[in-house]
Amino acid sequence: MIKAKIQDALNKQLNAELYSSYLYLSMTAYFESVSLKGFANWMRVQAQEELAHAMKFYDYINERAGRVNLTSISAPSAEWDSPLAAFEQVYEHEQKVTGLINDLVTLAIAETDHATNNFLQWFVAEQVEEESSADEIVQRLRLLGEDRSGLFMLDQELGQRIFTPPGTADGE
Numbered sequence: 284m285i286k287a288k289i290q291d292a293l294n295k296q297l298n299a300e301l302y303s304s305y306l307y308l309s310m311t312a313y314f315e316s317v318s319l320k321g322f323a324n325w326m327r328v329q330a331q332e333e334l335a336h337a338m339k340f341y342d343y344i345n346e347r348a349g350r351v352n353l354t355s356i357s358a359p360s361a362e363w364d365s366p367l368a369a370f371e372q373v374y375e376h377e378q379k380v381t382g383l384i385n386d387l388v389t390l391a392i393a394e395t396d397h398a399t400n401n402f403l404q405w406f407v408a409e410q411v412e413e414e415s416s417a418d419e420i421v422q423r424l425r426l427l428g429e430d431r432s433g434l435f436m437l438d439q440e441l442g443q444r445i446f447t448p449p450g451t452a453d454g455e
């Protein structure tokens with residue numbers, strides 16, 4: 284049985300992961316609208332990953348005989364000024380999520396909930412990846428500036444991304 288305080292915090296994070304998925308799905312729609320199909324593909328995979336993160340919290344709460352509590356998901360923005368502006372927001376958002384995961388770890392330690400701390404370590408590692416991949420794309424877009432052919436090449440590259448469910452060989 285899980286402590287109410289931990290259960291509430293995990294449910295809050297479940298909502299935050301669903302919001303992340305919603306935000307990235309909105310960015311997918313933005314990239315579709317400006318005919319950057321590869322960027323749209325990358326973001327759609329990211330939205331799927333976030334949904335998988337949410338389900339990890341969902342499953343864990345149930346596994347600990349807790350109660351999942353779904354609350355409303357805030358509406359994300361719908362438009363961005365440029366691909367760079369969208370990816371800057373991804374990077375900023377992922378840094379915020381890292382902070383939320385770190386706060387959860389701090390709470391699990393304070394409540395001596397070793398199982399939850401252990402569960403969260405996967406997310407601690409995942410956030411390193413999440414920040415790094417978003418930052419890499421931000422840096423590349425900054426380097427490209429107004430280079431349209433470079434943008435087209437990056438679009439081709441991002442179009443190769445495939446969703447691999449977390450926990451499988453390539454899904455980290």
Ligand code: FEO
Binds near residue numbers: 300333336380
């Ligand atoms: Fe679920 Fe992008 O962290």
